[in-house]
Amino acid sequence: MQKIRRSMVVVLVTCGLLILRAATPGAAAEKADKLRIAYVAPIGAMASIWMAAASSAFQKEGLDVELVYIQSSAAIAAIVAGEIDAVEISAPGIVPVVLAGGNITMIAGLLNKMIFSLHAQNEIKSAEQLRGKLIGADRIGTPNDYGVRTALTKLGLKPESGVQLLRLGGSAIQWPALQSKQIAASALTPPVSFKADAQGFTRLAETYDLPYQNVGLVIRKNEIEKRADIWLRVLRAVQRGINAWYENPQLAKSVLAKYTKDNDPVMLDKTYEFFTKQAGFNRDLTFTDLGFEQILKFLGGTVLPAAKDASVNQFYDTRIIEKLKK
Numbered sequence: 001m002q003k004i005r006r007s008m009v010v011v012l013v014t015c016g017l018l019i020l021r022a023a024t025p026g027a028a029a030e031k032a033d034k035l036r037i038a039y040v041a042p043i044g045a046m047a048s049i050w051m052a053a054a055s056s057a058f059q060k061e062g063l064d065v066e067l068v069y070i071q072s073s074a075a076i077a078a079i080v081a082g083e084i085d086a087v088e089i090s091a092p093g094i095v096p097v098v099l100a101g102g103n104i105t106m107i108a109g110l111l112n113k114m115i116f117s118l119h120a121q122n123e124i125k126s127a128e129q130l131r132g133k134l135i136g137a138d139r140i141g142t143p144n145d146y147g148v149r150t151a152l153t154k155l156g157l158k159p160e161s162g163v164q165l166l167r168l169g170g171s172a173i174q175w176p177a178l179q180s181k182q183i184a185a186s187a188l189t190p191p192v193s194f195k196a197d198a199q200g201f202t203r204l205a206e207t208y209d210l211p212y213q214n215v216g217l218v219i220r221k222n223e224i225e226k227r228a229d230i231w232l233r234v235l236r237a238v239q240r241g242i243n244a245w246y247e248n249p250q251l252a253k254s255v256l257a258k259y260t261k262d263n264d265p266v267m268l269d270k271t272y273e274f275f276t277k278q279a280g281f282n283r284d285l286t287f288t289d290l291g292f293e294q295i296l297k298f299l300g301g302t303v304l305p306a307a308k309d310a311s312v313n314q315f316y317d318t319r320i321i322e323k324l325k326k
Helices: 002-022 025-029 044-054 072-080 095-099 143-154 171-179 192-198 228-247 249-260 265-278 289-300 319-325
Strands: 033-039 063-069 086-090 104-109 117-120 134-137 164-167 185-188 202-206 215-220
Touching: 033 044, 033 072, 033 228, 044 063, 044 086, 044 215, 044 228, 044 249, 044 265, 063 228, 072 086, 072 104, 072 215, 086 143, 095 104, 095 289, 104 228, 104 319, 117 143, 117 192, 134 143, 134 171, 143 185, 143 202, 143 289, 171 185, 171 192, 185 192, 192 202, 192 265, 215 228, 228 249, 228 265, 228 319, 249 265
Parallel strands: 033 063, 033 086, 134 164, 134 185
Antiparallel strands: 086 215, 104 215, 117 185, 117 202
């Protein structure tokens, strides 16, 4: 009996020690770091972070990531205000804020190709027929606004005088407006652009040939060093997500279907092919200076004169990418 009592005491003491150890700060530190990362449109261009989540890459890096959808017009305000930790958005969305001294910077380039195409009502077959008509657009300075302006300029139309820009919001709002004939044309991206083709809308212009810093990961500038370890793990996860995009087409298409709400296998195939061959995701997460230069030149000559003389390296920070290479 005495031996049994001693054994029971040992067991109880051991259990107590395990409970105390679990309650220590060291054990708490092993819990996943929570982050809120936003994406600004339910379109294929955002697939990098979707893939990182779907392939468990965030989880493997000890990150508990909540992905949230926020319209591009509100996303930058949310990151500045600290409501989210990072946002996936293309460069035009950050240019006005950075030039005004805002506390944000891009730490990774996930897609370095332009993907907008301008689609018009079926009866409109030329740029001249578009003149004076209502064109859908997002708020001034947003990526969609840049895409609309660039496409119109390619057609020889002046965005401020040749047409009427109706600022409805992002593509999620413009596409229904185009379908219901509230607007004459809209700048769309895959997979919505492929739907527009299938439904008989006229594809008037493409921007695929233009240099452009598209989607990147944007954070608060003053948190680069203090949260460097977290950002490094985030970028490692995103890089794995991009690799999974190329290596696992089935998973990639299921992810597209989930976030874009499009289950049409033809559209999914077209979108996957586009973001694999036409405008592939950027495995090394680097930036394109030429893409930034094109944006600054265009904005500087249209709606944001201060962009004309701006230096491209004030919009991004390579410190985390450099750590990733080591």
